[in-house]
Amino acid sequence: MAALLKRPLKLALVQLATGSDKTANLSRARSRVLEAAQQGASLIVLPECFNSPYGCQYFPKYAETLLPSPPSNEKAPSFHALSALAKEANAYLLGGSIPEYETSTEKYFNTSLMFNPKGELIATHRKVHLFDIDIPGKITFKESEILSPGNKITLVDLPEYGRIALAICYDIRFPELATIAARKQCFLLLYPGAFNLTTGALHWSLQARARAMDNQVYVGLCSPARDMEASYNAWGHSMVVDPNAAVMTEAGESEEVVYADLNEDKIQETRKGIPLQGQRRFDVYPDVSEGKIDFERA
Ligand SMILES: NC(=O)CC(=O)C(=O)O
Numbered sequence: 307m308a309a310l311l312k313r314p315l316k317l318a319l320v321q322l323a324t325g326s327d328k329t330a331n332l333s334r335a336r337s338r339v340l341e342a343a344q345q346g347a348s349l350i351v352l353p354e355c356f357n358s359p360y361g362c363q364y365f366p367k368y369a370e371t372l373l374p375s376p377p378s379n380e381k382a383p384s385f386h387a388l389s390a391l392a393k394e395a396n397a398y399l400l401g402g403s404i405p406e407y408e409t410s411t412e413k414y415f416n417t418s419l420m421f422n423p424k425g426e427l428i429a430t431h432r433k434v435h436l437f438d439i440d441i442p443g444k445i446t447f448k449e450s451e452i453l454s455p456g457n458k459i460t461l462v463d464l465p466e467y468g469r470i471a472l473a474i475c476y477d478i479r480f481p482e483l484a485t486i487a488a489r490k491q492c493f494l495l496l497y498p499g500a501f502n503l504t505t506g507a508l509h510w511s512l513q514a515r516a517r518a519m520d521n522q523v524y525v526g527l528c529s530p531a532r533d534m535e536a537s538y539n540a541w542g543h544s545m546v547v548d549p550n551a552a553v554m555t556e557a558g559e560s561e562e563v564v565y566a567d568l569n570e571d572k573i574q575e576t577r578k579g580i581p582l583q584g585q586r587r588f589d590v591y592p593d594v595s596e597g598k599i600d601f602e603r604a
Contacts, residue, residue, distance in 0.1 A: 311573060318351065318563055319546065321544040324360075324533075326359055328358060329383075332387045339399060343394075343396065350398070350400070352399070353499070354402045355403055355416070362448065370405070370407065373409070385427075393424060400418060401421070403417055414453050417432045418431045436449040445502055459600065460472040468492075469490070469492045470493065471495045474498055481517065481520060485595065488522070492523060497525070502539055511553065524568050529544045543559070549573045
């Protein structure tokens with residue numbers, strides 16, 4: 307089997323404490339990303355809504371306009387901060403997500419931005435599955451009241467390392483995305499995400515481990531730190547899971563950076579021991595990674 311991960315990679319997840327001051331959020335993100343780079347991380351991830359509080363009431367106020375690209379500094383300060391930071395850190399940087407406003411359609415999206423070490427934007431992912439849930443007495447949330455969904459699967463080639471997939475939070479609950487990404491040769495699935503005290507306790511770790519186990523790839527989930535004063539209490543517990551579904555590292559609830567060293571051997575060893583790749587029965591059920599799949603649409 308050809309190598310999926312061409313050389314070892316140190317991954318850092320920044321479990322950022324975010325508040326209502328966007329400038330302060332960006333400045334905190336900068337310190338933590340530079341700290342991770344100093345520790346040798348070459349792929350650094352910030353959480354979902356790292357520049358704003360998480361909640362439908364906040365999306366319009368914090369939204370930035372990214373298109374046409376490159377946007378102006380005035381319309382997209384987070385875009386420019388991330389670009390400069392990736393360059394300064396000399397690392398790949400995933401700005402987990404920011405609220406985005408698209409002027410031409412007058413729509414809002416929950417969008418992540420990936421920059422290379424030169425500070426160039428190399429991918430964007432708009433959350434495909436919007437977080438609309440209603441668990442009586444626990445949590446009701448309806449992103450679709452404000453947001454529109456993205457409509458593509460996002461795979462990104464990092465020339466020195468290999469291919470990764472980006473998705474956001476609720477997207478993890480739809481295993482088709484992960485299966486397609488793995489079958490398209492990704493070695494890592496990254497999900498910036500803000501589960502909450504109800505769904506986090508139930509499913510955060512389970513989802514991460516399940517996507518890793520089914521697909522025998524690395525999985526990273528990066529949450530904001532928990533803030534009990536906020537209107538939405540993020541679960542925390544950012545984690546990296548290995549291709550054999552073991553948790554490699556897990557944050558607590560506060561601001562923290564966690565690290566994991568990813569390598570090809572672990573993928574090979576897992577797939578050699580349990581060789582799912584060659585055992586699929588596409589004569590019995592369809593291959594979801596074949597056929598018309600949108601990787602490109604904005
Ligand atoms: N916040 C989300 O998008 C998803 C979530 O909290 C969950 O799936 O649970």
